[in-house]
Amino acid sequence: MPSDDRLLAQDIEAYLDRHQHKTLLRFITCGSVDDGKSTLIGRLLYDSQLILDDQVSGLRKDAKAGTEEENLDLALLVDGLAAEREQGITIDVAYRFFHTERRKFIVADTPGHEQYTRNMVTGASTADLAVVLVDARKGVLTQTRRHSYLVRLVGVRRVVLAVNKMDLIGWSRDEFDRIVAEYRAFAARLGIKEVQAIPMSALKGDNITRQSDHTPWYDGPTLMQHLETVEVANEAASGPLRMPVQWVNRPNLDFRGYSGLIAQGTVRPGDAVRVTPSGRTSTVTRIVTFDGDLDEARAGQSVTLTLADEIDISRGDVLCAADAPAEAAAQFEADIVWMADEALLPGRSYLVKMGAATVPAQVTEIKHRIDVNTLDEMAAKVLELNEIGRCNLAFSRPVPFAPYAETPDLGAFIIIDRISNATVGAGVIHFALRRSQNVHWQALAVDxxxxxxxxxxxxxxxxxxxxxxxxxxxxxxxxxxxxxxxxxxxxxxxxxxxxxxxxxxxxxxxxxxxxxxxxxxxxxxxxxxxxxxxxxxxxxxxxxxxxxxxxxxxxxxxxxxxxxxxxxxxxxxxxxxxxxxxxxxxxxxxxxxxxxxxxxxxxxxxxxxxxxxxxxxxxxxxxxxxxxxxxxx
The missing domain is CATH 3.40.50.300 (P-loop containing nucleotide triphosphate hydrolases)
Structure with missing residues (x-):
């Protein structure tokens, strides 16, 4: 008969194996200030019994005398900065990892204040789903629309409309339906088709992890049920190989490898690869990792590839499938979110970091800015703080790219001020301008x-x-x-x-x-x-x-x-x-x-x-x- 220790070891091994193969959902909470984003995440963690005893004790200690268990300030579980606790707002992006029996989660709690829009974009850039909170008393606000536009801009296709604080309007179904109809109409114009609307009270816990008795008219899932069951397709795994080179790995004279995160596709030893933008070709000989060589690597894995030929490859180049290489261009149409107090000026030189490449670039034209309330295209000569504009962008040299909608890792970029080195903007590429493909340097005999x-x-x-x-x-x-x-x-x-x-x-x-x-x-x-x-x-x-x-x-x-x-x-x-x-x-x-x-x-x-x-x-x-x-x- 097996010993208790052996049974325990088997149980632990089975648990770890089950946990390892759970799917991962990355999601973001966003919306206007005081809509209850931090409280919602705190409630998810608290009701899922994923809070340590000393954290619960700290909440009770911070609570006012006579505060009921369900009314604890759960936002304090997420708001980690002293300034956040003092002001009762979120400033930085707070990431939390938790899991249930069905799935693993990474949630980003992002700030609602307009001045911290840059932090919200950071959190949304890696999300599979967005939970957009709306205060039931206030309805859909400008910041609600701005955040919805931004999550759509960075490629998020699935949205949960969390109509929060329903307890403060008497759980009115008519008001809930009005807010949902207004938001769905706006989302449809953005191209967001998957919207799951849930009436809730994050503070009380209604429709978070348990069905609420206050909403007998609502027959949809709780927030947790939806998060556990929503499909997350790994579309990046199906395309041709794209691996931006982050580091040329040369520990000694006998080894040269090219390290990076596979952004798209799969790779195996023996595969033919092409380097963009140089166009040089070779064959993969090994897929090297810390834990040993692999027979195959796919999108989302960080690996080092060795090649059969010693060819010139630098940080910022992209290793691609030889028969389907990435394009390279120097001029693009892109959407830009401006994040600095000093306006974006066409013609001014900035640094643009796209993937592992950092290249001097300038906005040559602002075609229009977007009114986030009406989605109208407005004439603009500059972009001010938190404005979103469609622009033409010119790099100092051709860079590998893909439209953001196809390969986010090759289509997203940040803009850096050349003097302060501060990040002042972020954007996504739609396509290369045709003239960048047709204009070439003419070789001249007299130099x-x-x-x-x-x-x-x-x-x-x-x-x-x-x-x-x-x-x-x-x-x-x-x-x-x-x-x-x-x-x-x-x-x-x-x-x-x-x-x-x-x-x-x-x-x-x-x-x-x-x-x-x-x-x-x-x-x-x-x-x-x-x-x-x-x-x-x-x-x-x-x-x-x-x-x-x-x-x-x-x-x-x-x-x-x-x-x-x-x-x-x-x-x-x-x-x-x-x-x-x-x-x-x-x-x-x-x-x-x-x-x-x-x-x-x-x-x-x-x-x-x-x-x-x-x-x-x-x-x-x-x-x-x-x-x-x-x-x-």
Whole structure:
């Protein structure tokens, strides 16, 4: 007869095996502030008896005297930040893992406040289902619609409409039906077809894990019953192989592998693979994991693949099925959710992280923004905080991609500010713009070095920046005269002169200033390619645009010249009368008055124009260029 220990071991093994093969549902709770999201998750955990005794004791200790067991503040089980407990709101995304006999769950409790929309998008990005809460007293609100739009945007197809706090409206069936009808009509316009509406009280526990006696007119499932039985299809497993390379694994000279999470499809040793975007091909020899080699790996698994051939593969490349490779493109139509206080400006250079690749990019056009209440398409030149817009996005080089609807891992991206390194936006790709497939670099027989050699100089860009009236144009003009006298080939792009032609269609809004600098930077790059020493004299008040201009030139070929003049000195000069107009309110968006100037932090040349003459400044700049080896003085 087997011993008790052996029986116990068998029971444990059987339990672990059963638990290991349970399906996993990732879901998110979202909605407006105070709709009861944290309380709902706390109730799910509490009624499922998944709360430790010390946590329950802590809830009772925090409760007011005489508080009944069913009225404990269950939101405290989820709200972990001190600020959340103090304010009674959710700020960060809180993830909780729990399980029942039928399924495992990972739930993301996301904030309802509009200012924390970015956190909500983070939680929704990996969800299979969204529980959208509505306060029965308030009905469908703007934030309800915004969150529903966002969950649909990131690919969530299944929604539970949790009409909460029904006890506070007397469990009115008519009010419940009115809210459900309004929400279903909105969801249908979004393309959300699977909506399960449940009347509930998260605080009291009605229709959460048990059927409520207060809703005899409701014959649908409880929330837990629905979560346990809703189908979760792994659509990613059925497509062709897609594995973004996150790391080139080279622990020693005898091993080279390519590590990453399989985003789509399956792979086996012997399979032919193609690298996107390079197009190189090889064959998989091994599938390596920490626990040993595998005969097969599928979507959702992190593995290291070794190949039969030593080919050039870098982080950000994608290993694909050889007969069905991923596309690569540099321009896309995408939906973007803007998450920063400072508006998204077309033409401004950002970093975009898509998969494992991080690439400089810019929004070239905002086609429209979305009114989340009406879903109308509104004209927009910029995107403000929490606005959603359809945009054209241009990368600095082709990147592997797939439409988000097909492969989320290859179609989602975040936008990073190049100066602060903060995440300022997120988006999903719809498709590549056709022109990005049709426009290619034309190989030319005469290159930049040949043109520069003919002129016996090295091309460069001198970027003069400073306040209006600082003396930029004066110094730049003197520098060009000195260079011309030395036989150097130059061209001066002056801010006022360029606005008479190339940029005459631009005004002085922040968005127009960004485009003004972008165009001039591209022209300066072309002139530099022609072998010229280009002088650019522009206020160019924003660091982001000056940094963008710098990226267009090779290392050591861009010189930022900060003509540093105190505002009071520049204003006292007021050669053009602009400061006087700005002070009188007749000239809007004037740098230094009602529009900021962001001084360079590490310019190649810093000219204190109130302390040195323009002639001496020009001489010092020319000397610096000669020292840099651009020409022989």
């Amino acid at each position: 930049a070095s040949a043109r520069a050699g003919l002129k016996q100089q090295k091309p460069a860009c001198l970027w003069f920046t400073g306040l209006s009236g600082a003396g930029k144009s004066t110094i730049a003009n003197l520098v060009e005269k000195r260079l011309h006298s030395l036989g150097r080939h130059t061209y001066l792009l002056d801010g006022d002169n360029v606005r008479h032609g190339l940029n005459k269609d631009l005004g002085f809004t922040e968005a127009d200033r960004v485009e003004n600098v972008r165009r001039v930077a591209e022209v300066a790059r072309l002139m530099s390619d022609a072998g010229l020493i280009v002088l650019v004299s522009f206020i160019s008040p924003f660091r982001a645009e000056r940094r963008m201009a710098r990226t267009l030139f090779d290392e050591g070929r861009f010189f930022e010249v900060f003509v540093d003049t105190p505002l009071e000195v520049a204003e006292a000069r007021d050669v053009k009368g602009l400061y006087k107009k700005a002070r009188a309110g007749r000239l809007a968006n004037f740098t230094g008055i009602d529009s900021p100037y962001e001084a360079p932090e590490q310019p190649e040349m810093h000219i204190h124009a109130d302390q040195v003459s323009a002639e001496r400044a020009a001489a010092a700049i020319v000397e610096r260029l000669a020292e840099a080896g651009l020409f022989r003085a």
